[in-house]
Amino acid sequence: MVTPSSEELNAQRSDFGLRLSNSMAKYGPLCVGIDPHRKLLADWGYNVDAEGAELFSMRMLQAASGCAAAVKFQTPMFERYGSKGFEALERVLYAARQMGVITIVDCLHGGLPTTISAIADAYFKPNSPMLADAITLLPYYGARSLNGLISEALDNGRGVFVASLTSNPEGMSLQTAIRQSGDYQGHTVAYGIAATAQKHNVDIEGMGSVGLIIGATIGQWIQDSGVDPSQFTGPILSPGYGWQGAEAKDLKTVFKGTRGNVLVTVSRFIASHGPDISALKQATESIALDVRQALYEAMNEGENKEKDGMGTNTANENASANSETAAVDSANVAQGDKPKGRLVVLTGPAGVGKGTVENAMRKKHPGVWLSVSATTRKPRPGEVNGVNYWFLTDQEFSAKENKGEFLETALVHGLARYGTPLKPVQEHLAEGVPTLLEIDLQGARRIKERAAELGVDVVYVFIAPPSFDELVRRLKGRGTESEAEVNKRLETAKVELAAENEFDVTIVNDNVDRAADELWSVIAREYGL
Ligand SMILES: Nc1ncnc2c1ncn2[C@@H]1O[C@H](COP(=O)(O)OP(=O)(O)OP(=O)(O)O)[C@@H](O)[C@H]1O
């Protein structure tokens, strides 16, 4: 008899952990929270009832499909409408299954084993009315009280997320309390919960199906809890990003050294861009890139962790849970002796597709860091401060310029000022992180003048359109500028096109994927990747 290899066994798995890690490898670490708050329904012009909640949810689902790894529904937002609310949730879950979107039902159930075993019938069985890929659980009847329900989930290829570290201050004092007896005596309550959950994941290659909930806002409290997310091999669901106050730096603090198993939920920030579907999609894509970048950096902080008391594998041994490309990039980028590559400066006429190409490239290679410029122009719908640009007033911009905080600045199209913050560029280059700027021709020329003085080596890349007519078509088709602004940009474009020979490399953007691959090959060559 031929014994199947672990790869073959893994390929046969149809469990939640594998489905989710495949989805995260494809779409990144974002989970769209679908929470039909009453205020959002009113803002979107919907009735504040079960029907409004359903319409809202269907639209959010549409925005998330193809942009996020999973969606999460908060049951109280449906339950408030009684049986009609549950019917709405059933229909939305059905739609998600038809669309192939992974669903998490945030019902936070917990209780005595005999009582909560009924929950398996509600969510895990093939003919369950609200069949979901995973649900959330509260472990405060004791983490082992959940074992029966977890077994039912695993037997049906489903998963669970057990609340471990929530972000409310009162929750923290409870969760960091020291256990007085029993298993994990002397450890915190949260540690015991995490260690009990981890036991279900130990023999699984890659990401397990029993996850934890760890709030992104807990910051340094993570240390008091004794829980080390980098040692956990199930998925970690992390609420609190954006609206509730957590930023990229918080993800880095809490999830230092994790290996691609953190799923960040964002809800109100995305919903606030609705109901327009393209604005919702754009907001989802922006935040997805932001989260991906922050978690990638978190992954690289905390390399070489040793085994800890949870008896789990080390972070590096669990790299297989990670997205393929991120793992490859990390192996190459995060080594001790990092090559110091040249700064990559990307320029091209307005509307040629610089942003589109560079986004496509970074989706495949999240290890590339894109500088976030400052600008005095107003945000477009869906643009996010700190993600697309730092949106500054004229006074704020001038103050920073006077303090020498910019590598370069320019008045672009005679309409607004733009500038590259100097310090983050220097820091990323010093760490050997592939560093990319997307700036206009004046900025590129200014960098040429200053590069030697700053000790920065630069490779200049020009993105060209297949033809001028196509450039006009793209610029007008984008629909984000008035006719006067489009004309202004086309004027600048003529000057920029004439400067192509000042650049080291030209990439013709006739096809986004191909141009993105070309851009990556320039970066890979520069940084020895
Ligand atoms: N290869 C391509 N084929 C067809 N359309 C494209 C291609 N690349 C980008 N586009 C489209 O062209 C428009 C402009 O793209 P994008 O906003 O990325 O340009 P940009 O160069 O970053 O602009 P700006 O200089 O104003 O920042 C968008 O609508 C985008 O979808």
Ligand SMILES: Nc1nc2c(ncn2[C@@H]2O[C@H](COP(=O)(O)O)[C@@H](O)[C@H]2O)c(=O)[nH]1
């Ligand atoms: N010189 C700089 N140019 C920049 C910077 N950031 C962006 N840009 C360029 O401005 C135009 C317009 O951009 P848009 O987002 O308003 O359409 C485009 O050509 C960008 O490349 C910067 O920091 N410095």
